[in-house]
Amino acid sequence: MPPTTRLPRAQRRRQLMDISLRVFAEKGYHAASMDDIAEAADVSKPVLYQHFTGKYELFLTLLDEQLAVVRDAMVSAMAEAETNEERVRGAVRTLFEYMAREDGAHRIVFNSGLGNDTEVRQRVDQFNDALIGQISEHVFNETYLDDEQAKVIGHAMAGTVLTAARYWASRRRSGEESPSLHIDQVTEHTFQLLWQGIWTFQ
Structure with missing residues (x-):
């Protein structure tokens, strides 16, 4: 060398x-x-x-960094919006854009193969709790739901977006993306699904 x-x-x-x-x-x-x-x-x-010191420490360092990247981007997208509709649309778009990164960073967070590792699970759980808290605060403050109800719906929203975005990212990686899976279309469809649901609580 x-x-x-x-x-x-x-x-x-x-x-x-x-x-x-x-x-x-x-x-x-x-x-x-x-x-x-x-x-x-x-x-x-x-x-x-x-x-x-080793591969595990290196991976955890990367995981911490990427969790912060996703969290900050999502929080920023919601905080900069003026309406609930804009907040939901912005949050959905932000996650899909993260999944579309050329470096495949989302696989560090969502597809590492370490989902049962205690340290990894704790970090991801803390990330989820913080993100759900932000969603509940920004999106559900104008609904009739109480805090605990809002958190339940917040988890449902996050799970829906994440599942859709992971599937979409897997299709892109396999080279099977079709014109109907353009990011503009899938983010808008996912947003409409969530927004129609949230609207019923307002």
């Missing part, structure tokens, strides 16, 4: 995380190895271990 170009520590860490994201997204957690990541980054394994 040729000598590794020396980069400032923070820049090298960022590079390794970006490359690791692509490797995990493509191979999945279990199939990916530190050797794969080092090779893709064109660094030696000792360089990789200078920044991360």
